[in-house]
Amino acid sequence: MATHTHKKRKVEPIQYQMAADLPAPVQGPTAKEKKYDRQLRLWGATGQTALENSHVLLINSGSGAVGVETLKNLILPGIGDFTIQESTVVTEEHLGVNFFLEEEDVGRYRAERTCALLNELNPDVRGHAITEPIETFLSSPDALKPYTLILVTAPIRPEHLSKIAAHAASALVPLFYIHSVGYYSHFSLQLPPVYPIVDTHPSPESTTDLRLLRPWPELLQFAEAQTQGLESMAADDHGHIPYIAIILHFLEVWKKEHDGQAPRNYKEKSAFRDMVSAAARRDTPEGGEENFDEAVAAVLKSLNPPEPSSAVKELFKEPECKDVKRESASFWIIANAVAHFYAKHGVIPVPGSVPDMKARSADYIELQNIYKMKARNDVAKVLQSVRDLEQSLQRETKIEEKDVEAFCKNAAHIRLVRGRPIHVVQAGQTIQWGDRAKALAQSVTFEDSLLPLHIAFLAYDSFTSSHGNDGFAWSTDPKSDNQEMSVIANKILDDLIQEAGITVEEEEDSSVKRTLGFHVHELCRAGGGELINIASLTAGLVSQEAIKVITEQYIPVDNTCLFDGVRSKTEVVRV
Amino acid sequence: MESTQETRAKWKYLDTILSRRGPFTDPEWTPGAPQIDILSTAKILGAGGLGCELLKNLALSGFKDIHVIDMDTIDVSNLNRQFLFRQADVGKYKAEVAARFVEKRVKGVKITPYCGKIQDKDEEYYMQFAMVICGLDSIEARRWINATLVGMVDENNPDSMKPLVDGGTEGFKGHARVVIPTMTSCIECQLDMHAPRAAVPLCTLATIPRQPQHCIEWAHLIAWEEERKDITLDNDDPEHITWLYQKALKRAEEFNIPGVTYSMTQGVVKNIIPAIASTNAIIAASCCNEAFKLLTNSNPFLGFPGTGNYMMYTGDESVYTYTFEHLQRSDCPVCSQENLARPLQVDPTITLQEFLDGLAERPESQLKKPSIRTEEKSLYYQFPPDLEKQTRPNLTKKLLEIVSDGEEVAITDPAFPLQFKYKMIFK
């Protein structure tokens, strides 16, 4: 977990203090640090700065709740600016689903009124409203330029959505396209084609990489010193040997008996574990030793060769990594250098952190320093490659050392998301699923899959666009809407299966179509309206993902998320 | 009925859904007026830290008579997510400010605040509600309301069954669940899903600190007691936190331990759990969605016996939910009809004191002030003082001296209105 670093706060020695044994008094946290304390513990000062430099645009429509609720969840944690674009005028039914409208707002521009009430939430954030109709707003060439993230809520005319999506793609700006209809919701996130995340915040358990099968001389010396005269050691010393030293010591013993080989398979590891366990002393008041218990518990998970994950190996194979250019992003230059390190040493850089374990303070700190030093040496090697690359590629600006450090520390958990364009449904046109067709067509028949709900939303878009969403009114009898939308939905499903070139058994086909029919029915039931709970929950999800992509921390949805408020389930699919 | 139609205009979207059958509504369900009436007449109670989101969602879900309980006052660190509060409200009661705000914004809703603890109220009070929705931040308060609502169930009075919707968050994670008292798994049945964090042994703090947190805990638990015993530690007093921070920092320097910061000191001492607007919104909305479905029957809801009753949410790596049915436990001390004793594995050689201390940390018990007796004799009582004194000598005895393998014990704790039965199984 990232902790907040206090750049501004310096602990300075105070002159008049006579007693040198008390550390200097500190200034407490700033007002901003106090207000944002609960979130700074998650994304830290760098994440907060990224939020404060963002400008989020909401292109709002429909009953209007999901977009405004999303902004609420972004204004509270402190984005820099937000802008709401819509020419909608407030009607009475908007009041029943929008908390950020008042009775007297009926007849006024919704963008202005929601903006004004949202503005009260956080004095650090600046809000703006654009009441120009979307046609003219989008017709000015630089209309979308100021924004670092765009939220679009359905319904929207496909030609407008296409235009926004094209801008987002070329400007490398994240775009969310959101539906909240009755009990269902959906959002798709269009990210740039290359979206790497270094600071993924993996769980602490998964980050431990102790290299016990690839120890280096300093670590071995430490283990040897710690375990010298193990059998005759005083009880208190014996009970405080760090478990890493215990494992390393017995590995040496094991290797002597096994032609220099460490335990390779489950059976050998179990035997090795028994060997460690047998060396624990039982004549203690507790009937055992905590450090030996820790060693025994760590055997199976830490006696693995330090192989990087398949995701990291894939990263090394990406064309952008292999073929770096003068204008390559810093990420790829560092990735290339780390790949080079891996090719040369057969391992990725040591992350350098050591879990807490039973040990005396000084021994633990010494061990910690051994790992830190190793990590620093590995960083130095990677940094040297980076500098060599910079020189040979004649790059103008130097990559910061802290970026290389962060990359090496997180190397095992780095993620690359390949953003894909969102689906813009044009009435009467067949949707192209591309290289995802096969996988999706196969999974659409899985029981409990929410992919049929995605198809229902595509049908929903096709239906609303063919009726022209401006003057379009939902039928008072949902049956006719239902029938028309079902025909469209079934066609989208058939087209998907056809594009995938697979055959689906008739029984499965009719089962999926029945599910699809249910989803379409439930969507039509809402008559185009939102329920506050579904809008609010969806806004929570969207704002969470927006924060991830703004801070470039944690792992975002790739690329579509569906929520079924009937069964309280979500599913993420890549479409 | 013209006037009603006029006032329903703003509820057009809500009424549309309530007036139409869906593919998943029960064939016997009657759409329209009866459901709208239920919303307008039902009294509903919301409690705890998710309060702002709960009140907004309930008010815009068409509920008209909402009660809210919260003992807390507004702190500046609430402002990053509790959107009904402003800088100028810091120090005021949350329930009061939130109620006034929502009443002003959503015309026609009545919100009754109570600034205090849920434990202040009795069964008669809870009996007036159609259901209770909680976003309480302590497990103790959750167990109390759960035990109270389960205890209220009277088989001859269907109105005595008050569904409990419970939500909680921690950083990017959270849960929403529904308890139908005595019919489905209750919060006590699910206690082991909320295991307390393991405490660092005192001897580590006292003699061999290794982590910055160890130094802070030392300052907090040991140094303060030694040097400032006469001053009651106030976690919200910056001078106190600064003192602890400086103590911890100095100790860390002595042991060459890097990483003690003011922020970390605050976090450790106050046991701060990260909290963000987005997770709050997700969990509160999920709770209100279930409450709305439960009351209007406009779609299947979590907690219907035999279906899912628990939604687990994780949002740090993509978006993930796991919705499942947690089964009722036949040995649940709160909701089981059979009232079986829950088996508890114990080491017979530990003392009664060690056993009782362990109850606070064991995921299946989590009792901080336990009193214990067997069917024959009292083993240890915290109160009254006479009985405490009389039973105190047992604390140093080994378990095997005072109970036998397989024997049942009853444990009570002042935090809960019931007794816990355990079967002592010797390891």
Ligand SMILES: [Zn+2]
């Ligand atoms: Zn139970």
